[in-house]
Amino acid sequence: MKKRLLMAALVAWLWGNQAAAQDCLKTEALVALDARYETALQRGDADFLQTLLAAEFYWVHNLASLKEDKAALIARVKQPTEQAKQRRSHDITAQRLGNTVVLQGLSSVDKWNDDGKTYRTSRYQFMRTYVAVEDECKLLAVQTMKVWSSDSQ
Structure with a gap:
């Protein structure tokens, strides 16, 4: 009897963790998490990135001009060469397969x-x-491609 109760408790715990991980993959929750990622990049929030990024994280930038793993990205945001005025994502769609x-x-x-008064905008297509890993969502990979830029505004 104790074995059955223990097994039932283990199954319930595993199912609960799986459900929590699946909740983070819901489009609305994931878009909100992704917005926090953009803010972390803008503000240099290395602590948040340390938590969000998977150990295997990899980012391929515009035309493969830069490729970064987790350590390289975190080092870059800690020592930015230039602070963005603003970062924002829009026109987002989501495709799901299993836990991805x-x-x-x-x-x-x-x-x-x-001049410190005007700014320029660059727009990137991103993926x-x-x-979902255990009870949280991790950012595994990013690919960006510049699709438009302004001269200044």
Whole structure:
């Protein structure tokens, strides 16, 4: 009898953890988490990125001009060469297969010009792959491609 109760408790605990992980993959929750990722990049929140990024994280930037793993990205946000005025994602869609969701959309990044009064915007098409691991979602991979930029505003 004790074995059955122990097994039932273990199954309930495993199912509960799986349900929690699956909740983070719901589109609304994942888009909110992804917005926190954009804010962390803008503000240099290395602690949040340390938690969010999978150990195997990899980012391929525009035309493979830069490739970063988790350690490289965290080092870069700790020592930014330039602070973005604003980062925002929009026109986001989600594709899910099992415990993996790929968000795709556009990310607009505003950066100050040298005059400190005007800014320029770069828009990137992105794909970000999130995976449910144990009881949380981890960002596994990012690919971005610049699709538009302004001169200044």
